[in-house]
Amino acid sequence: xxxxIEDIKKVAHLARIDISDADANATLTKLTGILDLIEQxxxxxxKSIEPMSHSQDLNQRLxxxxxxxxxxxxxxxxxxxxxxxxxxxxxxxxxLYLVPKVIE
Amino acid sequence: MTNIDxxxxxxxxxxxxxxxxxxxxxxxxETFLARIKQYNPNINAYIALxxxxxxxxxxxxxxxxxxxxxxxxxxxxxxxxxxxxxxxWQTTCGSKMLANFIAPYxxxxxxxxxxxxxxxxxxxxxxxxxxxxxxxxxxxxxVKNPWSFDRVPGGSSGGSAAxxxxxxCAAATGTDTGxxxxxxxxxxxxxxxxxxxxxxxxFGMIAFASSLDQAGPMAKNAEDCALMMNVMAGFDERDSxxxxxxxxxxxxxxxxxxxxxxxxxxxEFFAEGLDADVGKVIETAIAEYKKLGAQIVxxxxxxxxxxxxxYYVLAPAEASSNLSRYDGVRYGHRTAEYTDLMDMYCKSRAxxxxxxxxxxxxxxxxxxxxxxxxxxxxxxxxxxxxxxxDFVEAFKQCDVIMGPAAPSTAFKxxxxxxDPVAMYLQDIYxxxxxxxxxxxxxxxxxFAQSDDGKSLPVGLQIIGNYFDEARMLNVAHQYQKVTDWxxxxxxxxxxxxxx
Numbered sequence: 001x002x003x004x005i006e007d008i009k010k011v012a013h014l015a016r017i018d019i020s021d022a023d024a025n026a027t028l029t030k031l032t033g034i035l036d037l038i039e040q041x042x043x044x045x046x047k048s049i050e051p052m053s054h055s056q057d058l059n060q061r062l063x064x065x066x067x068x069x070x071x072x073x074x075x076x077x078x079x080x081x082x083x084x085x086x087x088x089x090x091x092x093x094x095x096l097y098l099v100p101k102v103i104e
Numbered sequence: 105m106t107n108i109d110x111x112x113x114x115x116x117x118x119x120x121x122x123x124x125x126x127x128x129x130x131x132x133x134e135t136f137l138a139r140i141k142q143y144n145p146n147i148n149a150y151i152a153l154x155x156x157x158x159x160x161x162x163x164x165x166x167x168x169x170x171x172x173x174x175x176x177x178x179x180x181x182x183x184x185x186x187x188x189x190x191x192x193w194q195t196t197c198g199s200k201m202l203a204n205f206i207a208p209y210x211x212x213x214x215x216x217x218x219x220x221x222x223x224x225x226x227x228x229x230x231x232x233x234x235x236x237x238x239x240x241x242x243x244x245x246x247v248k249n250p251w252s253f254d255r256v257p258g259g260s261s262g263g264s265a266a267x268x269x270x271x272x273c274a275a276a277t278g279t280d281t282g283x284x285x286x287x288x289x290x291x292x293x294x295x296x297x298x299x300x301x302x303x304x305x306x307f308g309m310i311a312f313a314s315s316l317d318q319a320g321p322m323a324k325n326a327e328d329c330a331l332m333m334n335v336m337a338g339f340d341e342r343d344s345x346x347x348x349x350x351x352x353x354x355x356x357x358x359x360x361x362x363x364x365x366x367x368x369x370x371x372e373f374f375a376e377g378l379d380a381d382v383g384k385v386i387e388t389a390i391a392e393y394k395k396l397g398a399q400i401v402x403x404x405x406x407x408x409x410x411x412x413x414x415y416y417v418l419a420p421a422e423a424s425s426n427l428s429r430y431d432g433v434r435y436g437h438r439t440a441e442y443t444d445l446m447d448m449y450c451k452s453r454a455x456x457x458x459x460x461x462x463x464x465x466x467x468x469x470x471x472x473x474x475x476x477x478x479x480x481x482x483x484x485x486x487x488x489x490x491x492x493x494d495f496v497e498a499f500k501q502c503d504v505i506m507g508p509a510a511p512s513t514a515f516k517x518x519x520x521x522x523d524p525v526a527m528y529l530q531d532i533y534x535x536x537x538x539x540x541x542x543x544x545x546x547x548x549x550x551f552a553q554s555d556d557g558k559s560l561p562v563g564l565q566i567i568g569n570y571f572d573e574a575r576m577l578n579v580a581h582q583y584q585k586v587t588d589w590x591x592x593x594x595x596x597x598x599x600x601x602x603x
Contacts, residue, residue: 041151055541
């Protein structure tokens with residue numbers, strides 16, 4: 001299955017990664033090589049084989065619905081990035097994180 | 105200070121020196137910190153050092169020892185892979201994305217070491233987000249192999265491997281998603297163990313591919329690894345895949361004789377692609393096991409070759425999902441200039457991730473995208489089952505499986521960096537155990553000469569059945585009692601000006 005530049009740009013958009021035309025071209029070559037490697041799988045007959053998502057046959061553990069964690073908000077917010085666009089303030093206010101306006 | 109050779113002692117010997125007060129934890133820690141200052145600028149094994157935190161822990165350990173409250177690792181300086189969150193420490197996972205991240209809590213592994221009074225010596229370098237087999241993808245610069253500074257230490261736990269090999273720590277932690285403990289252990293001449301999936305908690309360990317990631321010890325010998333496992337392993341309810349099993353003592357079987365042990369040699373591990381000199385070293389090691397009373401049986405893991413294609417679907421798919429958390433909102437890199445939320449996401453991620461990480465996110469996004477899911481992701485999961493079943497069949501005929509840990513010795517820096525597929529083939533012998541969830545280890549088995557006349561370490565891989573770590577450590581320990589490959593250390597004194 002041949003990849004195109006358009007595929008690379010579409011996937012990069014889905015992954016929310018900006019990509020320049022030059023980078024998209026270089027990425028196309030490398031990803032094509034990797035997909036060729038992956039393509040070896042198609043030669044295997046996997047009819048009626050149960051997919052294996054995990055090495056242990058685990059059931060999700062359940063716990064009582066009680067508060068077990070302490071609130072570390074202040075601690076976590078110390079890692080907030082700088083606001084950007086000329087501001088050297090951290091992107092937090094009143095215990096919230098600041099992002100560009102989403103709803104007009 | 106004492107005349108004892110501190111740098112080459114085993115964890116057990118360090119423990120005895122501390123217990124008998126021949127040396128204090130503070131003295132031991134200062135010795136390693138001085139060595140790090142001397143040699144790390146060349147090797148680049150550490151990303152973060154924090155002398156005041158480290159020495160405070162050493163002082164606390166000395167108080168514990170003075171009160172008679174000593175566990176086997178109390179007061180011993182351990183290097184921690186920078187994938188583990190350690191409260192108050194810069195924790196970067198080798199990425200620009202997390203270059204300014206100070207962990208607000210401890211990973212389970214870190215708190216386990218803290219609980220026994222071990223000393224955190226520093227955070228070791230690694231391939232960015234553990235994606236790489238050469239340590240060249242780190243944002244903080246490549247790590248050099250202490251055996252030959254122009255060569256790679258392997259990856260992704262290359263900083264930990266180089267730190268142990270260069271004796272810049274007593275032992276280190278690593279993580280292994282497709283070979284990231286065993287391949288660098290092989291390339292740097294140390295003993296490393298990837299436990300059965302679920303034995304060591306992943307809480308606070310930065311996620312790459314969650315169904316494959318597993319932490320383990322990297323140390324000078326098998327007994328050291330067993331002592332590290334006694335600290336690292338155990339149930340933790342904060343990791344939903346942590347296995348609730350009885351606590352084990354991993355040293356319990358170290359001294360069992362190997363008479364009657366059945367060693368399976370998978371013919372696929374000795375086929376095309378294996379460096380001939382590495383193959384010879386492995387054959388010599390197998391011959392040593394015969395002398396120890398082991399029986400050799402040929403086994404087959406017919407789907408070994410498919411493990412790489414399967415891994416490069418599943419691991420990137422899981423990574424693309426795991427790494428979607430880095431959006432520049434709550435922590436991590438945020439771009440300086442942006443117009444709206446979408447622009448902020450796309451620029452922050454483009455700037456914060458390196459080339460290999462981006463490639464894997466793109467592959468993962470592609471194989472999970474509409475129309476390709478069945479052909480790639482589902483197909484890979486089906487073949488994953490075939491690979492796991494190969495091991496089930498093989499273990500009907502043998503107790504442990506042996507072969508090379510890596511197809512070659514350490515390769516030159518830059519040699520494979522532009523060819524991802526060639527780099528991926530480094531993990532041909534290790535990936536299948538991650539897919540199956542089995543434990544695997546690499547043990548120093550000798551040296552092979554490079555073209556330019558360097559002696560480079562070769563690792564023997566030992567693969568065990570599920571939860572068979574104690575037996576694997578026994579198998580490695582008995583070999584180390586009759587060989588001295590694991591005691592050999594590189595000469596770090598390079599000529600002036602080669603930094």
